Amino acid sequence: MKIQEIREIIKLVDQSSIDEFSYEFDGVKVKMKKNASNPSQPAVQSKVVEAPAQTPAPSAPKQVESVESAPTEQPVQTETAEAGNASNEDLHKILSPMVGTFYQSPSPEEEAYVAVGTKVSADQVVCIVEAMKLFNEIEAEVDGEIAEILVKDGQLVEYGQPLFLVKAN
Template structure:
């Protein structure tokens, strides 16, 4: 089960009158229970564990087993490390909100920009969707796209770097 799917389930449960939700699929069990304030709490369990011992599900590996959990892997995948040297040389285009990153206006169309694309300050470089509203994100500076830090369809946080731009 992907983290995005879990987040969608949390949103649905939070917005409904359901007090408790449990789901099991391919050995992964997701159980959510609203507390007194109406917010959902989640617990992930593998099939062999008891509900009193929540644990992150281990990521399957074709090679040697790893101790990195699925959640840790997804978090590290969603928030890439930016080299310290890039801070002074590049302008970061940050996400102005929590939402889903889209590189193109629709799935059938080409991405707004790619690495190496020349951009102007008022040029749209991506869309961040939040609550069914599609917000166009502009480059903010004239320059060249040096790096795209997130993947299409990935959830992004407020203030998370989306692009590195080598300013003119």
């Protein structure tokens, strides 16, 4: 299951009147429950559990990813594009699927996944968002070219916050 699919499910559950949702397919379990304790700030809590591979290595533990996000309507803070860039309406926004810390590279010693002007494919990893000690790879979602990076390395990002602007092909 791709992160984009999980994002879509979170949005649908948040916008619906259902309080709980669970889904299981091919060893992957997704369970989401709305936080009913504070109705003024609805929150969707989701948990993704992936079964271990058919022939796991002796040291390969079961992967568990837990994501908590608060998909509330909040103003989004973005930097304005420079005068030479195309208008933001023509650009695809890559949004953060969760609250966490944005990282441009897999480790401090390595180069950033992408820079302004980098050509990307839809399934290419463009950054990592760390949430609760789990590093979640974020994909470009579209084929195109990175037009602008809207956040700084190590910056805290919110659910739904734009991370990149991509000039789609």
